[in-house]
Amino acid sequence: MKNHTSEQLIPFQWFWTDTHGQKMSFIEWFKSRPFSIIYFTFIWSIVGILGFASTRNCDDSWQHAFACDRAIWMGKMISNPIAYFFSWFTAPFFHNGIDHIFFVTIFGILLTIQSLEVQYGYKKALVVFFGSYVFVGVFFGLFFNVGLYLWPHIEFFSFGFERNWMGGSVGLYSAAGALTYDSRKKWAIPLIIASFETLNLTVIGIDIHISFIHVMSAISGYLTFWSLNRK
Numbered sequence: 001m002k003n004h005t006s007e008q009l010i011p012f013q014w015f016w017t018d019t020h021g022q023k024m025s026f027i028e029w030f031k032s033r034p035f036s037i038i039y040f041t042f043i044w045s046i047v048g049i050l051g052f053a054s055t056r057n058c059d060d061s062w063q064h065a066f067a068c069d070r071a072i073w074m075g076k077m078i079s080n081p082i083a084y085f086f087s088w089f090t091a092p093f094f095h096n097g098i099d100h101i102f103f104v105t106i107f108g109i110l111l112t113i114q115s116l117e118v119q120y121g122y123k124k125a126l127v128v129f130f131g132s133y134v135f136v137g138v139f140f141g142l143f144f145n146v147g148l149y150l151w152p153h154i155e156f157f158s159f160g161f162e163r164n165w166m167g168g169s170v171g172l173y174s175a176a177g178a179l180t181y182d183s184r185k186k187w188a189i190p191l192i193i194a195s196f197e198t199l200n201l202t203v204i205g206i207d208i209h210i211s212f213i214h215v216m217s218a219i220s221g222y223l224t225f226w227s228l229n230r231k
Contacts, residue, residue, distance in 0.1 A: 177221030
């Protein structure tokens with residue numbers, strides 16, 4: 001039977017199948033995707049209990065304050081580096097709207113993340129997923145802090161400090177980047193990402209900072225997975 005490896009153009013698979021495309025029993029399914037299942041349960045439980053988080057309004061309720069304290073704030077890299085470090089591992093669990101969490105659930109958990117996990121195991125999936133938040137925390141923390149220090153009047157850099165950063169989309173793009181490693185054509189997934197981010201910018205109207213983070217997260221995922229598979 002053909003495995004989901006470099007023989008595929010896009011190595012995604014249905015979330016109820018094994019690496020050969022066959023349906024699995026419930027126990028086999030749970031054992032094959034523990035991280036995806038637990039992550040799905042956590043993010044929806046948090047929304048059910050606390051409601052949606054906010055990227056800016058942190059003082060209007062204790063729920064928003066709780067989420068804001070666990071999101072990534074670029075300014076904390078300098079003012080509170082310990083809290084900044086821990087936010088890399090808490091920010092992925094909070095989402096700021098129904099569109100945000102549905103996007104992460106459908107295109108992240110049910111597509112890229114579980115595909116990566118079932119094919120390569122939960123340990124590599126964890127490294128790729130959380131490794132991308134470490135990358136975002138270090139790279140973009142330095143990028144925005146140094147940029148604001150050198151060019152304090154440029155809005156592009158100050159914008160990074162006006163809001164917090166949270167959600168699972170960074171891990172989603174990182175998993176997609178990792179899956180590029182075994183794609184039959186290395187340009188296939190990057191082309192999908194580039195097309196979607198172009199749509200995001202021109203039609204949906206998201207901020208360019210988010211697209212920048214998404215693209216860099218995909219590159220991070222590919223490099224992390226490449227490093228894991230060289231060892």
